[in-house]
Amino acid sequence: MRNLRTLFLNLFTWSLVLAVAFPLFWMVVTSLKPAFELFRRPPTMLPETVTFEHYWRLLTETPFLLYFRNSVILAASTTAVVIAIATVGAYSLVRFSYRGRESLAFLVLFTYLLPSVVLIIPLYLFMVKLGLSNTLFSLVIAYTTFALPYALWLLRSFMASIPEDLESAALVDGASRMGAFVDVILPQLLPGIISTALFTFILSWNEYLYALVLVNSDAARPLTTGVMTMLISAFNIEWSLLMAASVMMSLPLIVVFAFLQSYLTRGFGAGGVKG
């Protein structure tokens, strides 16, 4: 009876899990099918002939690699800038007292919830005026609008969970405030920093709206808008090619999932969803 219940529960749950994951499975399968097999009815669940021609074409005949490079530069620099500012900022918000600290924390939370479409028109005008539109730099600036409040908010709760005694002990031993920060707080905060960096990187990697508005040239286009341009400009939509692009675009994510997943779940706990 008990075994039967376990069996039923497992079958039921796993069929739901597989149904949720099916679109992603289908993406991989489609990207590996040769063109003639793609339009067969009924569709084949697993490709009868596996081909990598779509990946090859993607890398050699389309600007995919350029978009990929742009996305890497963009997400990496946004993450670096945001983490640097947010780590010291969070330290200040949690461990120092000065006037306006509380209202700042409030402002951080407020901006964390702010819709991008409100900021996008002034930011667009701003970039045009400064002559920065169509550059990766303009996107780094724009991405800080959502990444910085987000990183600050996460790091703030990670910072708050480090016992204050550790720092006090270092101060009693004669360390300066910044010395204690570097030697005591930073090592303790490292898992939190890694997890925040991962989230920031993924957020920037996936961003679409700012890239759509601020960049209109292939030289600075990241993957999100780049791949959509490939869809729109194609005379007939080549689904295999697009699915191959989708798989390639998800690669960094798959790497994170395979090796660093515990950091992702940790970030969730700190992200303000604890009841």
Added chain:
Amino acid sequence: MTQQQKTPLERQYGLLGVMLIAPTVLVFCAVIVYPLVSAIYLSLFSIYTPTLKGDWVGLDNYAELLSGSEFWSSLWNNIIWTVGTLTLQIVFGVGMALLLHQNLWFRSLARSLILFPYFVSTVVAVLVWRWLFNDLYGILNHLVIFSGLSEMPLDWLGSMPNAMLSVIFVGAWKYFPFVVIAVLARLQTIPEQLYEAARIDGAGPISRFIDVTLPQLRDVLVVIIMLRAIWDFKEFDLIYLLTGGGPVISTQTLPLLVYKEAFALNRMGMASAYAVVMMAIMLVFMIAYIRRTGRADS
């Protein structure tokens, strides 16, 4: 705070604290506060996007917006989308979290698979779903015809109410993992004794869920619902990429309307007015969430 005399060390620390937060404040002012204020300012002008020249029109944009039908239909779409997708997310999310909390074979693998749609780029999600929804070769239409539900392939994204339902469904698929993870984390902290006590009192699985699990989840669910309501309300990518607001404007929500006014109809002032009104509506939820978080913090 009541202390008037501060020691030199405290004053020095205060100064250091201010210096450490200074970069954050500078960036905030440049990229968030300044654009926010200018959005409100711009909404009082009539600006033609290509030339960026404009005249002062005062509150005319707002008068036009409130009397026009497009704002109200977009707001209505926005509410349908938010309520629809949020309900599905919560129902699926809580259900899946309860299942994944059980002893499963390969439980951590199942949890990773569930998490994936949330982290995958919206562009990827939309491309995959558009392929699944494809008229002739999409697997969903194949299933529909094969199972005899319909003779003809369905137009998933190009007709109403299909388009709205599809968008709501894909939104639920993309964002329900957030609910799963948050609820799962809370489930793991419910003390086992509560269940044992209920079991001794003769409670069955259903009454254990209603009397033990749900009250324990209440707080976290309130937070999740507020947070997701805000995020779903402002969603742009998913709807824009799936339907573009179509057919005609049937799935056009407020963020799409702002984008259309600014960059397709070239009326930046009007677009800013839409954005400001949208933010004003969201402010209600935002303040509710911030107040609640503030309370939990202290």
